[in-house]
Amino acid sequence: MRGIIAIAITLVLSASGAMAAEVRVAVTTSFRDSGLSDVLLPAIAADTGLDVQLLVVGTGQALRIAAAGDVDAVLVHSRAAEEAFVAAGHGRHRRAIMFNDFVLIGPRDDPAGIGNATGVVDALARIAGAGATFVSRGDDSGTHKAELGLWEVAGIIPHGDWYREVGAGMGTAQNTASGLDAYLLSDRASWLNFRNPGTLALLFAGDPLLANHYTYIPVDPARHGHVDAAAAARLEDWLTSDAARVLIDGYRIGGEQVFIFDAVARPSVRSGSATP
Amino acid sequence: MNDLWAGLVEAGRLLVTFDADLLEITFRSLRVTLTALALASLIAFPLAALLAVRRFRLRRTVIALLNALMGLPPVVVGLIVYILLSRSGPFGVLVLLFTPTAMIIAQVVIIVPLVASIAHQSLRDLWSEYHDLLISMNATPRQRIAAILWDSRRALLTAALAGFGRAIGEVGAIMIVGGNIDHATRVLTTAIALETGRGDFAMALGLGFVLIALAVVVNLSIHWLGRTEVEARW
């Protein structure tokens, strides 16, 4: 009898405790623009009682404000920046959540002919060679860093009238590319969710180099004592749980799966990684 | 052109159905901007009156500075306020970042120079008219300021409405200090930015038309309440 009452009290207390929590997470624009956040947040609230407040900014800004201790966690997609962040002591660890892929979109008539390129390196070389207009995020975001990494692998320094850096989020960059009839590196989910494609089309995808990994990093309470580490941990648990897997793998845009859940059971060691 | 028409239709749909999200962000927009306006007026009007009435050595410099600050880019203000309110910043302990209060603070900083400059011009004109009379009547400096503030109330209203217009349409600063968090700090202008970024121009324009309508309604109500168009009212 006493046991049952104790359990009941515990349930009541933990439920009310759960209802109260707010957790602030800085996330990348692509996470929001893909529409996935609209699916996950209500489920998180229902399952954990957490009120997730999303600050949608580029990866660079997300890590910057997390380093200032203004948010409890980040969800970003730029490995080098993430590792630096954790190494500097701002984040506890990196936790892989999911990945999607980048795609090259461009004008439907494909003047640079990347539709039958042999790989992303070849595609970029064709764009640079043809001097076809290319819109770059230019905002130090995860997508931007990935793009720069790809140019580097291709051995090209992108420079010239044809290379337009807009310094803005994914949606704005897509708008600009649409308006300029330009090529653009986007993530598949944001592209599929974009409502103003104009004459743009998805022209190239599938190269392994285009994989785009999203990582969750809770801010280290040892460094910023006021962050809600418990709530951040609960969110992390949910994001790596089966419930998340079902929603993330099941998320479709126009019938296509766009994200692949790849979290593992245990968090990775500080600055090490379970992500490729 | 299709987009413009679609925007009007969207605005109509949002209003007619009393869309819950729209109501929420509209009320928040009004709350943030009207609060900022009230605070800014409390600061700007006495400041403008002091500048009009008092003679002191740096007066011209302060006035020039005030006029120049009108051109301060709101985004810069937002960034500075962010740095000040950040947990790593001097006022971090107040935990104001990413709340409507932070947005109010940023907007106050942005519109005080504007309201003060416009108010100052009218107050100075009235002061030059009242100057001899008030001195002859032995009015104390405080009484002089009160007299020109009260008698300039129509012009002060204009200054306030100018401040309202600037604040209600502002997006850069409040995006930075507010974070455009859904159900917490999202307002009309940041929502418009969001929908534009998504490529949903119809929705963005719809919200834009709602914002314009809101500004018109507020201005009309103020003028109607103050009966400024009744003949020969000063």
Place this chain on the structure above:
Amino acid sequence: MVGLLPMRARGAVTRRRDKVLAGPVDLDLRAGGITVAIGPNGSGKTSLLRMLHGIARLGGGTIDWTCNLRQARAGQAFVFQRPVMLRRSVLANVAFPLRLSGMPRARARARAREWLGRVGLANAADRPATQLSGGEGQKLALARALAGNPEVLFLDEPSASLDGRATREIEAILTDARDAGTKLVMSTHDMGQARRLASEVWFLRGGLLHESAPADAFFAGPATAEARAFLNGDIVE
């Protein structure tokens, strides 16, 4: 009333940017009657009045009232050539200086209403003051100045732009005030008005007090040639 008078000015001069507007003058102001300052345009009548009242800065010399300076300021009033209407109702205008000196609102408004009646503006009490005509505005300014019961009232050409009827009404108010004990010091370029009202005449020329005499004596025959010429209607510089 506190005792402001007699007032004594010695070597008083007022300047603007090194240009002398009026003075140096030596004069005495005694209680009773109306002192009228006359003289050609530009002779410094306005500047002299403003200097004596204290709204033009004293650039040299002394002005001594019988009481201390604070009481002196409180016991004077000034009616400007073009009266300034506060952007309020007629009643609020008259009550304004009373409220400034701390009189409770109800009493101030009652006193204001009484004075509006005396100057014939009772019907206009709630109208915006900026709507008044020239003559009405001048009467308002008078009521506003007199409501505070000043011991000395300065007036700068009080009926300069008014028609005959308004002038007559203004002069009636002025003589009433004089009879009630207020000392009036006014300037005018209307010689008829000067003859009607003055008990003492100051003749100014070039910012200086050229001649000063009781009115009867002055108008019977001025002592100086310039004053004679002026009364004759000649142009005097």
